[in-house]
Amino acid sequence: MIARELPAAFDPVFTLENLSVFYGDYEAVRGVDMRIAPREITAMIGPSGCGKSTVLRCLNRMNDLIPGARIAGKITYHTEDLYGDHVDSIEVRRRIGMVFQKPNPFPKSIYDNIAYGPRVNGLRKGLDEVVEQALHRAALWDEVKDKLKQNALALSGGQQQRLCIARAIAVKPDVILMDEPCSALDPIATSKIEDLMQDLAKEYTIVIVTHNMQQAARVSDRTAFFTAEVDKEGVRHGRLVEFDATSRIFTNPADKRTEGYITGRFG
Numbered sequence: 557m558i559a560r561e562l563p564a565a566f567d568p569v570f571t572l573e574n575l576s577v578f579y580g581d582y583e584a585v586r587g588v589d590m591r592i593a594p595r596e597i598t599a600m601i602g603p604s605g606c607g608k609s610t611v612l613r614c615l616n617r618m619n620d621l622i623p624g625a626r627i628a629g630k631i632t633y634h635t636e637d638l639y640g641d642h643v644d645s646i647e648v649r650r651r652i653g654m655v656f657q658k659p660n661p662f663p664k665s666i667y668d669n670i671a672y673g674p675r676v677n678g679l680r681k682g683l684d685e686v687v688e689q690a691l692h693r694a695a696l697w698d699e700v701k702d703k704l705k706q707n708a709l710a711l712s713g714g715q716q717q718r719l720c721i722a723r724a725i726a727v728k729p730d731v732i733l734m735d736e737p738c739s740a741l742d743p744i745a746t747s748k749i750e751d752l753m754q755d756l757a758k759e760y761t762i763v764i765v766t767h768n769m770q771q772a773a774r775v776s777d778r779t780a781f782f783t784a785e786v787d788k789e790g791v792r793h794g795r796l797v798e799f800d801a802t803s804r805i806f807t808n809p810a811d812k813r814t815e816g817y818i819t820g821r822f823g
């Protein structure tokens with residue numbers, strides 16, 4: 557577990573206020589309040605279906621792409637209303653990148669995967685440097701420097717996931733969201749990604765959804781525990797139970813439900 561001092565006061569990257577998320581009429585997540593600190597790793601844990609991925613996807617407006625999905629409440633990104641009328645969701649997704657459960661490189665060369673975003677953003681000169689830097693930053697350069705023209709799909713799963721992280725970094729984001737980034741990887745590849753995350757957190761704000769509690773305990777600074785509550789009508793809604801320093805969540809949680817989950821008594 558990380559023992560680094562966490563600031564009690566900070567300028568949050570995200571402030572979630574009474575956030576609810578709907579898919580059509582279904583309120584999948586209800587009333588979440590959170591403040592996410594800069595250059596830390598924030599983990600979201602909890603049983604299946606409690607809304608972790610739903611909340612994560614709200615942070616870069618990925619849910620906009622799902623028909624019928626909408627939010628109530630407010631998400632402030634630094635000082636701006638993330639869902640304000642004037643906000644360009646394409647620019648939001650450039651600044652707030654995402655890495656998914658299954659590595660999803662484009663069926664293109666390693667080089668073109670990394671160069672894709674910068675090219676879309678209009679970069680023409682200095683692409684080689686951008687590609688090299690991003691691959692270095694994602695701890696992949698030494699493994700691929702001699703085969704940049706090779707198809708990215710020929711890489712191992714762990715290398716593909718680091719490539720996806722390099723692709724996210726190449727557009728110079730502020731935040732990297734990760735939805736179960738290691739669940740398709742073996743323990744060695746997982747350990748490399750975890751080391752990389754801790755290194756990246758010196759520079760970027762990282763929010764990760766994970767099913768793996770040991771992973772949350774190993775890598776994150778703060779942990780949010782979600783669960784699903786059933787209302788009077790028998791409908792399940794995801795709720796944030798507790799959000800605190802990871803060391804506290806895993807050793808001395810305030811809520812019995814958190815304790816039950818982390819000790820494996822339910823979930």
Ligand SMILES: Nc1ncnc2c1ncn2[C@@H]1O[C@H](COP(=O)(O)OP(=O)(O)OP(=O)(O)O)[C@@H](O)[C@H]1O
Pocket residue numbers: 579584602603604605606607608609610611622767794
């Ligand atoms: N696109 C969608 N359309 C309708 N309902 C959805 C959609 N995505 C998620 N849901 C519902 O929202 C609730 C929360 O799902 P979500 O995937 O966010 O939970 P989760 O905690 O990330 O689960 P898991 O750990 O299994 O991935 C669930 O009841 C789910 O069925």
